[in-house]
Amino acid sequence: MDQDSNVIEEELDPRQQAESRLSGLMARAQTGDSAAYREFLETALPVVRRFIGNKIRDADWAEDIAQEVLVSIHRARASYDPERPIFPWIHAIAHRRFVDHMRKWSRISEKEVQGETLLDLQAKEDKEHPYLLQEVLEKAIEKLGPKQKQAVRLLKYDGLSVREAAARMDMTETAVKVTAHRAYKALRKILEQQEDYENQ
Numbered sequence: 001m002d003q004d005s006n007v008i009e010e011e012l013d014p015r016q017q018a019e020s021r022l023s024g025l026m027a028r029a030q031t032g033d034s035a036a037y038r039e040f041l042e043t044a045l046p047v048v049r050r051f052i053g054n055k056i057r058d059a060d061w062a063e064d065i066a067q068e069v070l071v072s073i074h075r076a077r078a079s080y081d082p083e084r085p086i087f088p089w090i091h092a093i094a095h096r097r098f099v100d101h102m103r104k105w106s107r108i109s110e111k112e113v114q115g116e117t118l119l120d121l122q123a124k125e126d127k128e129h130p131y132l133l134q135e136v137l138e139k140a141i142e143k144l145g146p147k148q149k150q151a152v153r154l155l156k157y158d159g160l161s162v163r164e165a166a167a168r169m170d171m172t173e174t175a176v177k178v179t180a181h182r183a184y185k186a187l188r189k190i191l192e193q194q195e196d197y198e199n200q
Contacts, residue, residue, distance in 0.1 A: 018043075019085060021043065022043055022047075022087075022090075023085070025037070025039055025040035026082065026086060027082035029077065030077065030080070030082070041070060041073075041074075045066065047087070047090060048069045048090065051090075051091055052066050052069070052094060052098060057171070057172070058147075058171055058175045058179075060145075060179075065094075065097055066094075068097050068101075069093055069097045072093050073093055140187050140190045141187065143190055147169070147171075148179055148180075148186060149183070151165060151176055151180040154169070162177060
């Protein structure tokens with residue numbers, strides 16, 4: 001009878017079982033069980049990814065936030081009460097990080113990406129060797145991630161507007177602006193490192 005009851009319970013509410021497991025792992029982690037804590041983080045990550053993924057379509061963007069949520073969970077782990085459901089606690093932390101990111105990216109999106117000069121390279125341009133500059137840029141762009149590379153090419157080389165690039169990349173306009181902003185920062189770093197190497 002008990003065995004049948006357990007089987008029915010497992011089939012009835014898998015979400016509750018998952019929540020109970022996570023709560024138990026966190027309770028053990030709070031006592032110093034490092035193995036339980038590692039298992040908790042591995043089990044909680046898909047939960048966080050689903051929560052964030054329902055709010056943001058861009059996978060790279062969502063993964064950045066998910067990883068920050070885990071950091072926040074780590075910092076706040078002592079505040080969790082094992083007597084209370086853990087999913088609302090996780091979701092509250094994830095929501096706060098999501099809101100933080102939206103505020104930050106909203107500030108970034110206010111800067112019109114199209115208005116930026118590509119790395120302000122006019123200041124460094126070699127008037128006698130323009131093709132050399134282009135070759136250096138091309139090599140640096142090739143080191144970017146696929147999305148960043150595509151954003152730079154569409155906005156700077158193809159001359160598309162942010163809206164047009166967003167449609168081509170199947171991303172929101174804000175996400176395109178953030179991706180391009182990150183790409184320009186990465187390019188600056190790549191070119192600065194190259195310049196430091198050449199000056200040695």
